Amino acid sequence: MLLTNGGTESRIMTQRARWATEQVLSLAPDEASRRAGSKLGAAGPWSSAGCDESGAVWGLCKGSGSKPYRTVIDITGPAYKCSCPSRKFPCKHALGLLLLWASDERTVGDCDSVPDWAEEWLSGRRDRAAGKEGANTGSGTAAKSVDPEAAGRRAERRAERITAGATELEQRLADLLRGGLAAAEQSGYGLWEETAARMVDAQAPGLATRVRELGAVVGSGTGWPVRLLEECSMVHLLDSAWLARERLPEPLAATVRTRVGLPSPARGPAVRDQWLVLAQYDSSDGKLTTRRIWLYGRRSRQAALLLSFGAAGRPPQSALPVGLMIDAEITAYEGSRPRGELGEQFTPPVAIDTPPPGGPCASAVDAYGRALRDDPWLDSWPVTLTDVTPVPDGDGWQLVDADGDALPVAAVALGRPGLWKLVALAGGRPLTVFGEFGHRGFVPLTAWPGDMSETVPLI
Known part of the structure; x- marks a missing residue:
């Protein structure tokens, strides 16, 4: 298979190529699973292991009970099924089996047939996927049963609540500025939490999130008044945009609707491409775990962000191995941000x-500046830097290119092990780094050494 990238043809590994260890471990839901899975990545506890050309991998893992755990993986998802009681996805047995498959072709060899217990789950996945595709392409009764007039009335009532909440928030911001920012430090976080609760009542979760972030600024150390004023101005801009949304161009109005917290549908034609999986990481606000997966389309030259969510303390089930490529369709969401929805995948992931x-x-x-024209509330934008070298900069770090220009590494990344992995990978030499760049600096997420011999996740 040949793909063209900027006029240069790159030969991609065959469909049955096995993954690298780092690509498998990038799927681990947490560090504990990563360590436990690594211990099971040897042949000792496994029996009856195998794989086939469809992307199925299976095996029996000896555990503490009398019966071995049955583990089966569909690498086209990837998706996992294990008879162990773990509630993590993937569990340590699935990670161990993937590591064994990646490193030991003798133990996990190609097979012509799949065991019945594995085939039952795999067939169920295929049937569900076929049923879902049929439901999406057909004119189902569920779609006919939606009352557009009732849906319109609900949307109108919610818009009225959000307008009331935005108006109240504007008044609270005016009161804060009139009384002076010092009052914010005296009132404590309770004021912000109460205001955020009011925005939740107004059905504007996006505004509620921004209000909570205002409360966090007050305790962020030296210079917090300046940062608080900056963030208050962005909240004011969003409030004003919502109240004047009918006079905005539709793309910007769609962005405003998304920013205040209204659901935005995935619409428009699906884009089929060879999507590079560039990064995957989780963040949590104490109530919800959010997983971000960054993709890049070789032909479309577009970035796509996949978001998935899990309850607090539990990572989302969706995951893609960093450093691989998937032949898939992605449908963009409404608004200017590059969020997309993953559709059908046509082949198992292959290495890039x-x-x-x-x-x-x-x-x-320049890229971040252009993105800000469409979305003034954008914190960062996905970029790839070539021929940059990590260089110490006082208490921080910066990435310096061949022209002598530099980007500061964001403070949020300074305490992460990934920064030191980046420094060690560079060894004082230039490399290629993918990450998120915004007004707070550059957050490195993935790197490639000068010889492009491996893809190294940094988070």
């Missing part, structure tokens, strides 16, 4: 041998 096209530090600044 080249990163996405990038540029110097100046190109990252």
Whole structure:
């Protein structure tokens, strides 16, 4: 299979190529699963292991009970099924089996037939996927039963509540500025939490999140008044945009609707492409775990962000191995942000041998600036930097390109092990780095050494 990237043809590994260890471990839901899965990545506890050309991997793992755990994986998802009681996805047995499959072709060899217990689950997945596709393409009765007039009335009532909440928030911001920012420090976090609760009541979760972030700024250390004023101005801009949304161009109005918290549908034609899986990481606000997966389309030259959610303390089930490529369809969501919805996948993931096209530090600044024109509330934008070297900068770090221009590494990334992994990978030499760049600096997520011999997740 040949793909063209900026005029240069890159030969992609065959469909049955096995993954690298780092790509398997990037799927681990947490560090404990990563360590436990690594211990099971040897042949000792496994029996009856095998794989086939469809992307199925299976095996029996000896555990503490009398019966071995039955583990089966569909790498086209990837998706996992294990008879163990773990509630993590993937569990340590699935990770161990993937590691064994990646490193030991003798123990996990190609087979012509799949065991009945594995085939039952795999067939169920295929049937459900076929049923879902039929429901999406057909004119189902559920779609006919929706009352557009009732849906319109519900949307109108919610818009009225959000308008009331935005108006109240504007008044609270005016009161804060009139009384002076010092009052914010005296009132404590309770004021912000109460205001955020009011925005939740107004059915504007996006505004509620921004209000909670205002409360966090007050305790963020030296210089907090300046940062609080900046963030208050962005909240004011969002309030004003919502109240004047009918006069905005539709793309910007769609962005405003999304920013205040209204659901945005995935609409428009699906884009089929060879999507590079560039990064995957989780964040939590104490109530919800959010997983972000960054993709890049080789042909479309577009970035796509997949979001999935899990309850507090439990990572989302969806995951894609960093450093691989999937032949799949993605449908963009309404609004200017690059969020998309993953659709049908046509082949199992394969390894990539080249990163996405990038540029110097100046190109990252330009890309973020262009994105801000469409979404003024955008914190960061996905960029790839080429030929940059990590260099110490006082108490922090920066990435310096061949022209001598530099981007500061964001404070949030300074305490992460991934920064030191990046420094060690570079060894004082230039490399390619993918990450998120915004007004707080650059957050490195994935790197490739100069010889492009491996894809290294940094988070």
